[in-house]
């Protein structure tokens with residue numbers, strides 16, 4: 429670990445520079461502190477306050493304002509607006525609610541100041557401008573703590589990885605690591621295996637539920653199914669996490685380490701970031717999780733590789749990880765850590781998304797019946813055609829992404845100057861597009877706080893012709909997987925996985941959420957655990 433005193437000087441210098449600028453809270457009234465402590469306000473945002481119009485110059489022509497004119501919480505010497513996160517652990521865990529409050533208070537755009545200014549966007553039109561910018565290599569800010577740790581382990585990791593890389597290097601990694609998991613042909617051929625895994629999941633629920641039908645730690649089996657599916661896709665073999673005792677201590681440690689590492693990544697963005705200079709407890713904990721993740725998954729990958737070599741498979745049916753390992757132009761470390769990243773990305777994201785979706789569906793038993801009805805004709809395996817025609821199930825999933833996404837915002841670095849909500853932002857500015865806030869705003873969705881899958885359904889006549897296309901004005905901000913060239917390469921896998929899981933669950937059970945759902949920000953938005961769900965056999 430290398431302390432970097434130069435960086436400390438840089439940070440201090442940049443804050444001193446900010447101090448020379450306007451000092452925040454310029455927008456909607458006074459009392460930034462008050463705004464920041466009002467974190468537990470209601471979840472949904474009413475219609476947004478309009479952007480204040482630009483002040484006219486002497487000739488009466490509205491002037492374009494700079495980044496430092498953007499309203500936001502008061503900026504303090506050296507710590508900028510970071511003080512907002514210093515009020516106990518809950519401030520950080522509830523940061524998604526704080527952003528709702530910030531939107532209500534400051535309007536469509538808000539400035540935070542960290543080591544650099546961060547522009548928070550809440551307005552749909554602004555987000556569309558930024559996210560739909562036709563970029564060759566979209567620029568997403570890297571996760572610094574991952575970069576710092578990985579560069580301290582050159583024995584294991586290449587110079588960068590897919591999630592953090594930029595420019596031509598990112599493009600190369602993206603092309604070489606994700607071709608298999610995004611291929612329609614590969615994924616369609618994978619559907620029978622996902623069917624089997626989902627059947628095993630249903631059996632596991634039956635075996636593990638208590639006498640009253642309750643599963644007490646639902647997140648554990650949700651993690652197991654996520655890992656089983658991604659290992660089956662990438663490594664081409666069943667791991668047995670759902671059917672055997674392999675759901676053992678080692679695997680539980682892996683799932684826990686993935687979850688915890690997201691928490692530490694999230695925390696590393698806030699506060700004073702002392703971990704950059706000294707190995708703080710946060711940094712040491714993060715390293716501990718990363719080591720568990722690397723060692724456990726590397727062991728799985730190497731085991732699979734050994735078996736593959738023993739069986740000498742036909743070249744045409746190469747598994748995704750073998751294709752990656754045989755790719756030219758990347759070094760072995762980049763390939764192994766790329767495979768590990770793909771597997772890791774698929775565990776917690778799926779588990780959170782499934783838990784939120786089941787919570788939303790548990791509120792209305794008719795929705796559960798409608799899903800069961802949609803798949804009633806599938807006695808054995810569900811096919812690709814069944815998945816495509818399951819309109820109601822897809823509408824439920826889409827609505828759940830809108831109302832309870834696991835990724836509440838998307839980050840970009842502007843590649844050219846932009847005018848957003850009347851402010852001039854220069855190329856290089858870091859912006860956060862708060863899609864969750866926009867999805868919960870009445871500006872974009874009527875009855876935004878209600879789970880209403882019908883809003884995504886077209887009206888059809890008796891011959892199944894569309895007679896009325898529903899046009900939700902806010903549809904463009906429902907972006908659970910991001911957008912553009914940098915969007916999530918796992919989307920198609922998750923589409924299949926989630927639809928099949930929901931289909932099999934409601935073919936077999938009616939569910940009831942037994943634990944209250946509380947959300948916490950852990951880099952991803954996650955349900956507070958443990959989650960208790962009662963599964964009653966469908967009669």
Ligand code: HEM
Pocket residue numbers: 568590591592602609658769770771773774777778781834835838839907908909910911912913914915916917918919921922
């Ligand atoms: C419900 C599950 C998932 C959600 C909600 C999700 C969401 C996201 C989002 C929002 C991004 C950033 C996109 C952007 O900046 O535009 C992303 C990136 C990424 N995701 Fe996912 N993801 C999920 C599952 C997966 C799975 C299953 C995999 C792997 C198979 C995966 C691998 C990745 C990778 C590698 C990136 C970085 C892509 C790049 O920078 O080029 N994700 N994901």
